[in-house]
Amino acid sequence: MLKAMILQLFIFSLSFVFNCGYDADAIAQAACAGSFPGGFVAAVRRDCNLNRPTCSTICKNAITGMRAIYGQQGSASSTCFEAFHFYYKHATLTPDQKGKPLMAMYRYGSAGCHRNGCGPNFCCCRA
Template sequence: MYAYAAHLYLYTYIYVYETICVFRSNSIMDGTFLLKTIAFSVFFVTTTGLSDDEIMQAACAAVVPSSGLTWISAVRKPCSNTEKTDTCDIICKNAVCSMRSIYGNQGSSGGTCVAAYHLYTKRNTLKDGENGKASIATLRYGVSGCRNPWCGPNFCCCKA
């Protein structure tokens, strides 16, 4: 997400710079138009693309077997290579109140980990029409990742 946003910021900067140069060369520099262009560019960059949380929410919802109503949330897990952190089992138990507040107090009162993932932050920015290349990568740990206290899974799929 961050690489994608940085890429868009660069293109936005270039676009705004070129727009200023064109207006200066034509001596019709309109501050209102320039302000609208900058506002649109910032709005475009900040609203384009999915966040890591949204990507993992979709992945978590997809891996849960459908057995009636199931309340699922992707919950961030801290990642440390030097010290143990809470497992996804513990994180899901602790996150159940915040999950239920989203769902209107529906679902179980006990949080359960159903899967764990590592979403890699490095992204490849693909050009329009560019096929056959990966842009985002994840590692699925499944249920066994729910008990991992180390850096590995950085998202827990929690069921309420």
């Protein structure tokens, strides 16, 4: 009985870490929201491969999905204002470990909106 409970707790902990603890979408959304002074903002995923659409194109095409989330408010068009590359590889730290990085992101600024190669894997779109 105790072994089964420990196993369930272990599985729950792994599930939490993989589903909640390192949610790249939520981290990118927070980074985008923190990079813009106000208004409707969305972090939109982008493939990190050669010859993919730029974040400018992705944001332009994302307005329907954005408005489906927050309603028919704000602008009827969307533009890119920032781009990030989220590095999915991250460290595993115990609560007592200090002075070590957990994860990393690269901030492209508005210039990242126009990159079409591998680079940003999240676009910051505003409506």
